[in-house]
Amino acid sequence: MVAKIPSSGPGLGQRSGSCGGLVAYLEKEVQGHWFSLDREDVPAAEVVATLDRNKRNLNRDADKYYQVVLAPSQAELRHIDSDPEKLRAYTRAAMEEYAANFGKGIEGKDLMYFAKVEHERTTGPKDRAVQVGDMARGQAKAGPQTHIHIIVSRTENLPRYTERKQAGEVDRKNPYHLSPLTNHKNTERGVVTGGFERKQYSERVEQAFDQAFSYERPLTETFHYAYAMRHATPDECAVLRVQAVREDLLRQVVPQATQNQNVLAQHNAETSPSTSLTEQIIKQELVHVAPKQERSKGMKR
Structure with a gap:
């Protein structure tokens, strides 16, 4: 299992503006079929509108959204038969870990995110086969290639935050701004508390897959082994x-x-x-x- 939070790439050059470019890019394989914590088949236009609205007290040049990519290995995909329902359930579990990893006591429902499952991948300049000349860039990769793209707002779920504040459940003046690209990790003092430990997140989503689907992961397939x-x-x-x-x-x-x-x-x-x-x-x-x-x-x- 690979869990990535890219800082650049297609559709990510304008994170300070609308997420429309990234949504349009992710419509390339099939249109629609976006899902969230509690919804299925959300139209792309609604994804853009909802995420673009979900911002408050952010500077004009500040990031407004981020992308999370979950890429199961071919062995993992075979284990669950690339079942779309299981992949959606796993995505929601991974976003629970995403929320918990900020150390602010929030849950998946405190996030505003939409996700989409893709089934194809093509070769790029970093692929070994391309570098040695065995394959050209842009060729379809063989075998199961299913993966998930998630677009998540930097600002916590504003409708839920407003509702909780009105009910007296939170006393924060402003909603949380949540950046997985921060360099802060479990900080307890200063302007930024909490942070985001990307290495820990990768390990947690791997464990979430194993627990959800009873997957017996060999040592060589673990994030710990690859990182070491x-x-x-x-x-x-x-x-x-x-x-x-x-x-x-x-x-x-x-x-x-x-x-x-x-x-x-x-x-x-x-x-x-x-x-x-x-x-x-x-x-x-x-x-x-x-x-x-x-x-x-x-x-x-």
């Missing part, structure tokens, strides 16, 4: 690689051990052998598989 491979020391990376190899071995051995246990269960019903026989078989599987896999991993590196 880019930023950790060589020794730290080596430790993680060894851990990943061991995990891969266990994934291969356990099914075989389970099959052996089924055979033993039938045998036990007739002869009642000692339980140590099961343990011996599992150990034998590890002894035979581990050296082979270690050599294979070594050759790849």
Whole structure:
């Protein structure tokens, strides 16, 4: 799972103005089919009008909206069969994490956002295949490519804020201005309190997917592993690689051990052998598989 909050790109050059350009760009694959926390099939024109209205006490040059991109891996998409209903539910869960990550005690319903599911992706200049000349820019990528684009207002949900203030539930003079691109992280003093920890957000949305869909994520598919491979020391990376190899071995051995246990269960019903026989078989599987896999991993590196 990749969760990105891009600061530039198509439709993001005018964040201080209308979100109309970004909405128009995201209409390229299919028109309509926007959704929010509690609505489906919202028209693009309504998305633009609603987000553009949702601003207060922001300078003319200040950002008015941001984009969040959720990109499940092909393994994750296969796990949920790219089910649009599950992807929409997951998007809403991810935006609950987005709200919580500001450390201001707000929820998803305190945000103003609209999202859209896309199913195609094309190659760009950063793709390895383009850089080495194997593919041209703009070609459709193979395999499942479903991902979600979310446009979220910098200002909290104004209708809800106004309603809560009138009811006496909040005593803040102004609504929150929420920027996921801030450099503040869990600050407790100064003009800006709270902040937004982007690394933490990536980990939280990954965990939200695993919990929602019972996905058993290999270490090599975690944000922690990918981040460490880019930023950790060589020794730290080596430790993680060894851990990943061991995990891969266990994934291969356990099914075989389970099959052996089924055979033993039938045998036990007739002869009642000692339980140590099961343990011996599992150990034998590890002894035979581990050296082979270690050599294979070594050759790849």
